[in-house]
Amino acid sequence: MALTLKVHIVEKDITETMLFDPATLVCDACKIIGEKFPEANQDKEYGMYFVDEKGAGVWLESNRNLSFMLRNHDVVEYRCKIRTLKVCILDGTLQTFMVEDSQRVSQLMIIICTKIGIMNHEEYSLIYELTEDGKENRQNYGTFALKKRKYGEKEKDMNKMGTNDESNWVDHSRTLQEQGIDETKVLLLRRKYFFSEQNIDHRDPVQLNLLYVQRRDAILSGTHPIAEMNSIELAGIQCQIKFGDHDDQKHKIGFLDLKELLPQGHLKSKGIEKKILAEHKKYGVSLGIGGRGELGAKVDYISLARSLKTYGVTFFLVKEKMKGRNKLVHQLLGVAKDTILKLDKKTKEILKTWPLTTVRRWAKTPNTFTLDFGDYSDQNYSVQTTEGEQISQLIAGYIDILLKRQQHVLDKSGIEGNDRLTFEEYNLETAKHLIIQHDGDTSSYQQIDVRSLSKPSNASSSK
Template sequence: MVCFSCQQTEFEPVSNSRVDSGLVLRKQPRFVKWKGKDLFELVCRTLGLRETWFFGLQYNVKDTVAWLKMDKKVLDQDVPKEEPIVLNFLAKFYPENAEEELVQDITQHLFFLQVKKKILEEEVYCPPEASVLLASYAVQAKYGDYDPSVHKPGFLAQEELLPKRVINLYQMTAEMWEERITACYAEHRGRTRDEAEMEYLKIAQDLEMYGVNYFFIRNKKGTDLLLGVDALGLHIYDPENKLTPKISFPWNEIRNISYSDKEFAIKPLDKKADVFKFNSSKLRVNKLILQLCIGNHDLFMRRHRVDSLEVQQMKAQAREEKARKQMERQRLEREKHLREEAERARDELERRLIQLQDEAHMANEALLRSEETADLLAEKAQIAEEEAKLLAQKAAEAEQEIQRIKVTAIRSEEEKRLIEQKMLETEMLALKMAEESERRAKEADQLKQDLQEARESERRAKYKLLEITSKSPYSAASLSPSALPPDLSFSTENLSFDFKDTDMKRLSMEIEKEKVEYMEKSKHLQEQLNELKTEIESLKLKERETPLDILHNENTERGTSKQSNFKKVSFPLEFGLRALSIAWIHMWILPTSTHPERKVLLM
């Protein structure tokens, strides 16, 4: 922006960070005679701009856009007379291919700012998906590479990146838009500001309304139309559709363009074709259309000619500058890479140092624990040693006690043997004494008998003597035969061992009782087995059954068990019991061989 003020006498530059950047011109006497070219060149020099043919100084007069003429004095033109005088330094003509035609970085930057402003203000239509992509390149140009630690959620909250039409078109919050823009932004890593701005322009130049100046016109039939002027040629649009032209006239097919008052004529290169004529609302509009047509046609011709020496020099310098920047960028990338490697190495060393410190700390703690453990083990060893001594002492005492017990046992055995011997001797002595007593008793009985016999003999003798003396002489007395001692008869007792019916019945009842208890236990066990089988039956793999498993299942289905099989092949109970009894008796009577008088009777 360039501003004139009659009350000021100095000249100050203004920041060019916005599209309307420029100068504040404080009026001095020498500025009054300046032409538009002088002021324009001053602005270009201040900005360092050499590609001047794309730009111009724009102002508004009576709600109509106008461009400052280069060959006329500034104050002699119809610029606003009020102070300050506002002139906008803007791109007047657009390149057909921004990457090939825009040489200087400042040129690219100014175009980037202007195109971005037109898109955000919806002067140029941009579809939503392209808006998000363009916004991501704009963020890359402003913030550089994406860094999650720096560019945290919400860092784009104050940025104007999308047209309001796009924001209102979707039910999305600002956070959701920021998330999608950031996702694209993260993919542009490594692009410089100039590269990001150029990518922005390369996408924007494909938009239908990019670089088109629209004017309301009316054809001979009175139909309202729109005339579009851009780098490619002239286009006729329906007023309701600025995207798709109804008719286009490329610059290489136009022979002449002219206007007369409000009437404007386009003569095609083909002489047989009709001249396209239309009327504009104002003569000023026709003049502006003609300026834009001449400028765009000149640029079209410039693109198809060999570059001038100045342009070649500019491109060479641009290539050198780009190569220098590329080398500088590579150097910075290498330095950045080395710095990142150094930082990673430093971080690794710090991490390793912390790890070693932790390990050292743990080792110190382990050492302290080891020392404590060693002290504790030493105490335990001392205690163990004392306990070992005490145990050894107790073991010695126990050994002594064992020896004493052994000696006592030996003595006890000897005493026992002596006692047994004495008992045996006593028993023998008692037996002898009993025999002697019996013998003496027998002798006493014999003596008593002899005494009785003697007394009887004496009594008889006295009686005989008395008879002899009293009756007659000797009479023969008949002696009665003395009774012999009774005969000793030994009758052996008959030993009998009878198995009575009551014993057999009792044994049968006990066996039957045990059988009933066994069957009850078997029944309970079988119930548990059936429950377990039911639980795991669903998990069984039929294909893995062995022949034994199949046989067991068949027996189970038939109700066959080990007991039933045993009953089929066992002897009758009574016969078995009698056989068992006979076997037991047979074992019992084995010692009878040493006593022939013992007899056994089987019932």
């Protein structure tokens, strides 16, 4: 029985009803459509794009039969798979790439980072910046200063705690088209995982500048909370980067725009501009640096930021049950490249730390997030949060990087073995189960004991 499809030729904006054998491969169906509409530019690569009743779109795989995804009278789009992708770097530079629209974002990241000169593409991601009305924010890409919007009580708390950076990260497992991001949109390239940034110095000016801008903006926005003393030191170095060596005749009280140098909470501190100017002078003269260049000053800025306990930690405002009481209190849950932390909401004191390698599994629901540390802890750690998906993605991302780095070490050393390292991933929404296996003996590499790592598990499996 023939499969009847309504084929929409996107470039011509016409729709034609066509009959196909259900067993026809998608790639062959594209050839048939192309022959029927020779006016379409055949120099381009075309594919079939299907949008279901719920509005979710997906590119049909070229080696699948039409019947795998389509039913009688479905509407499919015949469109060019090559598109332009506009990416804004944190320093404000806008670059345009020609990419294949049917590729997942994870594949696009390799192309984008390679062309820019970034090797560790797995640590970077793209942000689709939105305003309060859901529209794209095209302004202030250079400093990633988001437009002001109205907040609910929880969001106000998140802003005060420095946990709300409003980052709308794209999904690496899906295509841009599937996420509603067309060619007119501009995406922001940003580091999402802080794993190998300690190796960045003046010899890698591209990543150095990106890391500096992102760290500076995180500090100024409060996403990376720091003490006032540290903010003064960093502001002094920032003055060196922006103005060069200190000049007593020029750099006086009233010269600085404090909003460009300090977090909101430190702007009204008494005598703070005088302290920053003194720090600027000290940095350039007292330390005997004398004419420290811009790249060198950026290295120093990043080094100082990296020395702080809160560096590289992404915070989430959560609620947890007080021990011995039926009461929920706010705490900060932090995720870093090798650690999960619990901090006091007010004092920012670290109350508890868990090595990332001790995480056995985790579970997320729309309103809760649970961590299971296996034998490392006698009970699970469970919190109330609506950001379980974001926490899950962050932990999964760091663990994926650990696994890839571990495998790279094994491949490079040529170690062979019969041991199989198995990691399980469960998704509560789809109940999909994925087994990831790696061969090799890791006993010689104690710094990354990946046998203790695993992926999310169903909440019902918690102890």
